Structures are given as C-alpha cells and as structure tokens.
Amino acid sequence: MARAHPATPDAIELLKADHAEVKELFEEFKKLQESDEEGTEDLKQALMDAVCSALKVHTQIEEEILYPAARAVLPDEEDLMNEADVEHAGAKDLIAQIEASSAYDAMTCAKFLVLAEQIDHHVEEEHTDMFPKLRKSTMDTKAIGVKLAARKEELTAEMEKAIAEAPEGLRPSMPPKDGGRPLRG
Ligand SMILES: [Fe+2]
Ligand SMILES: [Fe+2]
Numbered sequence: 001m002a003r004a005h006p007a008t009p010d011a012i013e014l015l016k017a018d019h020a021e022v023k024e025l026f027e028e029f030k031k032l033q034e035s036d037e038e039g040t041e042d043l044k045q046a047l048m049d050a051v052c053s054a055l056k057v058h059t060q061i062e063e064e065i066l067y068p069a070a071r072a073v074l075p076d077e078e079d080l081m082n083e084a085d086v087e088h089a090g091a092k093d094l095i096a097q098i099e100a101s102s103a104y105d106a107m108t109c110a111k112f113l114v115l116a117e118q119i120d121h122h123v124e125e126e127h128t129d130m131f132p133k134l135r136k137s138t139m140d141t142k143a144i145g146v147k148l149a150a151r152k153e154e155l156t157a158e159m160e161k162a163i164a165e166a167p168e169g170l171r172p173s174m175p176p177k178d179g180g181r182p183l184r185g
Contacts, residue, residue, distance in 0.1 A: 044103035
C-alpha cells in the first residue's frame with residue numbers, strides 16, 4: 001500500500017514537476033548528441049532509460065487518474081482530452097521502439113529526439129490549456145494530487161523491481177565489443 005505523504009501534493013504542481021524533470025534529462029541528451037563527443041553512448045543510454053521510465057509512469061498516472069477526472073469536470077473539452085490521449089499513444093509507441101533498441105543505434109537517438117519534440121508540444125498544451133482550465137474547474141486538485149502521488153510511488157517501485165530483476169543483455173543492439181558491459185543494474 002502507498003505510504004502517507006508528509007506534504008499534500010497538488011495534482012498540477014506534481015505533474016509540472018514531472019515535466020520539468022523530464023525536460024532537463026532531454027536537454028542533457030541533446031547536449032551530448034550535439035557535442036559529437038566519442039564514447040557517450042552509455043551516458044545517453046542512461047538518460048534514455050531515465051526518461052522512458054519517468055514518462056511511462058507519468059502518462060499512466062495521468063491516464064488512470066487525471067484525465068478521467070478532467071473529462072468529468074470539463075465535459076465541453078472532449079477534443080482537448082482526446083488530443084491528449086492520442087499524443088500519449090504516440091509517445092508510448094515511440095518509447096516502445098526506443099526501449100527495443102539502444103543509444104548505440106543512430107536511428108534510435110533520432111527517435112528519442114523526436115520524442116523530446118512531441119513531449120514538448122504535449123506539455124505545452126497541458127500547461128497553457130488543460131491545466132488552467134482544470135484550475136478554474138470544480139476539480140479538487142489536492143485530492144487528485146494525493147491519488148497521483150500514491151500511484152506514482154507504486155508504479156515507480158514496480159518499475160524499479162522489474163529493472164533489478166531483468167536479465168542482462170536486454171538490448172539486442174548493444175555492441176559486445178567492450179565485453180558487453182550490461183547497461184542496467
Ligand atoms: Fe499528458
Ligand atoms: Fe503531463
């Protein structure tokens with residue numbers, strides 16, 4: 001069961017903090033990609049892993065908790081909510097492709113940069129359109145925040161457990177040239 005949180009998180013503040021965290025990781029990746037420095041693949045891979053994990057948890061808590069609650073309080077915003085769902089589906093598809101490969105593959109790095117652009121666009125819409133509308137709505141963002149935080153904690157723990165238990169050599173595109181050093185664990 002989820003533990004009690006010392007401070008009550010507001011739903012919108014919690015989600016914005018997630019967005020900021022992911023944006024920072026994407027920026028670090030972009031800097032490495034643009035530097036053309038050799039031997040940064042493992043570092044890029046670590047950033048990819050961190051972003052994909054964070055985004056999977058983030059999209060899931062929004063889909064399970066925030067979006068249904070938003071649809072309930074914003075009945076006239078069906079288009080906005082549908083668009084958000086479609087953007088999540090697009091992101092999940094790209095994440096699955098990225099996770100099936102690695103940072104050693106140039107096409108996968110390109111996919112990751114496209115994911116960054118798509119997430120940027122999606123976050124912008126949440127910040128400038130959806131969240132302000134929710135703020136003005138009857139939504140109890142404190143109560144939703146508590147639910148989001150608890151579910152996030154649960155999913156993060158599940159994901160960490162799965163990563164810890166995953167067999168080595170998860171990524172077929174990892175080159176074995178350096179002795180096949182495992183990326184995870
Ligand atoms: Fe979202
Ligand atoms: Fe979001």
